[in-house]
Amino acid sequence: MSLTMRLAKNVVMSKVNYLKENPEKNMPELLEWARKLDVAGKFSSAFEALEPIAKDPNNNWNIMVRNLLKETSPACMTKLVSNLAFNSEISSMSVREKAAKKYGCNIPWAILMDPTAACNLHCTGCWAAEYQKTANMDYDLLDRIINEGKKLGIYMYIYSGGEPLVRKADLLKLAKKHSDCFFLSFSNATLVDEEFAKASAELGNLVLAISVEGFEKETDMRRGQGTYKKVIEAMDLLKAHGVPFGFSTCYHRYNTEVVGSDEYIDFMVSKGARFGWYFTYIPLGKDAQLDLLATPEQRTYMYRRVREIRETKPIFVLDFWNDGEYVKGCIAGGSSYLHINAAGDVEPCAFIHYSNMNIHDHSLIETLQQPIFKEYQSNQPFNENHLRPCPLLDNPEKLRMMVQRSGAHSTQLLDEEDVVTLTAKTEDISKQWAPQAEKLWQERNEKLKADQEKAAQKAAQRAEERRAAKGKKAKGSAQKEVSEAEGDTK
Numbered sequence: 001m002s003l004t005m006r007l008a009k010n011v012v013m014s015k016v017n018y019l020k021e022n023p024e025k026n027m028p029e030l031l032e033w034a035r036k037l038d039v040a041g042k043f044s045s046a047f048e049a050l051e052p053i054a055k056d057p058n059n060n061w062n063i064m065v066r067n068l069l070k071e072t073s074p075a076c077m078t079k080l081v082s083n084l085a086f087n088s089e090i091s092s093m094s095v096r097e098k099a100a101k102k103y104g105c106n107i108p109w110a111i112l113m114d115p116t117a118a119c120n121l122h123c124t125g126c127w128a129a130e131y132q133k134t135a136n137m138d139y140d141l142l143d144r145i146i147n148e149g150k151k152l153g154i155y156m157y158i159y160s161g162g163e164p165l166v167r168k169a170d171l172l173k174l175a176k177k178h179s180d181c182f183f184l185s186f187s188n189a190t191l192v193d194e195e196f197a198k199a200s201a202e203l204g205n206l207v208l209a210i211s212v213e214g215f216e217k218e219t220d221m222r223r224g225q226g227t228y229k230k231v232i233e234a235m236d237l238l239k240a241h242g243v244p245f246g247f248s249t250c251y252h253r254y255n256t257e258v259v260g261s262d263e264y265i266d267f268m269v270s271k272g273a274r275f276g277w278y279f280t281y282i283p284l285g286k287d288a289q290l291d292l293l294a295t296p297e298q299r300t301y302m303y304r305r306v307r308e309i310r311e312t313k314p315i316f317v318l319d320f321w322n323d324g325e326y327v328k329g330c331i332a333g334g335s336s337y338l339h340i341n342a343a344g345d346v347e348p349c350a351f352i353h354y355s356n357m358n359i360h361d362h363s364l365i366e367t368l369q370q371p372i373f374k375e376y377q378s379n380q381p382f383n384e385n386h387l388r389p390c391p392l393l394d395n396p397e398k399l400r401m402m403v404q405r406s407g408a409h410s411t412q413l414l415d416e417e418d419v420v421t422l423t424a425k426t427e428d429i430s431k432q433w434a435p436q437a438e439k440l441w442q443e444r445n446e447k448l449k450a451d452q453e454k455a456a457q458k459a460a461q462r463a464e465e466r467r468a469a470k471g472k473k474a475k476g477s478a479q480k481e482v483s484e485a486e487g488d489t490k
């Protein structure tokens, strides 16, 4: 990291500590301080957007920041800023860009990997259920992937599975060794205990996205009797130790309205969740349950609800499919992330089980250059409408074409589902979603245009006010100088 970056990181850390002392008073002050640094007014619209947040203690984001500052352990707070914001985002971006140019392939921001396919639960419709249950990546292999990733500028590592906490000793060891990285683990949380919560609070760079499917009825329906109770206990334990966590929820035909409701979100906030990650059900494998697929009306409902939640609730939620507009569509194939399953197959995405290479036989950079990743690179975005981002769910003909052209093989070791069989299951739903997505996209573009015009007007007005204030100040000091000069003459 360059000296300038190190200095910037130290300054930001000191400001976070200042903010902690009295968030209500210091938040607007800090915003003004940052605004003054932006002499050229490059970020004026961002400051306009942040102003109501900083000044209004009842604003949902203001409440969220205060909750985070009040309830997060010192180590977790430090690592959120230094590892998540700086190391994984700001200071490593140029390294990734250089590597992408040098190797002619996508270099992702994050790597999602499965330490194990083993799981202590048996959830209905889980994609991980399709992997060979004996598959595992040992500590040395995970460590090797992280070491190779850091050389390419990747500092964000996400675990899925299987249940990653089956290997919690290794996860803690990796977080300790790579104390400059940030780790997020999807987890059913049933293996969280006092010792794990304490260690996470001390390390600060390992947080959980806890899988929950709604309230007790919905969660236990998919995850098994008694799971919900254990999840709630884990949340209480993490909150007590100041470890931030989020929820991860799959919405499907039978729970969408419940998990999108105010009651559900309010409950998650009250338990201490700081972020929430929504997924939708994807029909992978021979045992896929097509009746679980969310209807186009339910997907539209979630599109609107996620935006409402972001405007009103003190939690950051995102929707893996309906937020494509913020990331130019699909983020797989190394453009922002990739997936390595427990057998070591390097796949474009956790939901796309096709690959040409295995990490046991290849370096990370070789796997990023494999044919299926190149297909992703040259075909993204898969649709101009980013509300239809997915080559499987929304544009199945694209996935068929890429898998066939690249010669990638199925990585579902149990049932080796070929791409024609898989995409046949999403043909109908993709056609049903298309007209709905077009309507929403048009609506979104009109709103965006109106918002941009409003922000530009506001920024111009503010610049004018600043110019006037500056002129007034200059006039005042000139008058003062004249009066002083007159006094001297007398």
Ligand code: SF4
Binding pocket: 320, 321, 329, 330, 331, 332, 349, 350, 351, 352, 389, 390, 391, 392, 393
């Ligand atoms: S392949 Fe589909 S599910 Fe995976 S990142 Fe792309 S859009 Fe999302």
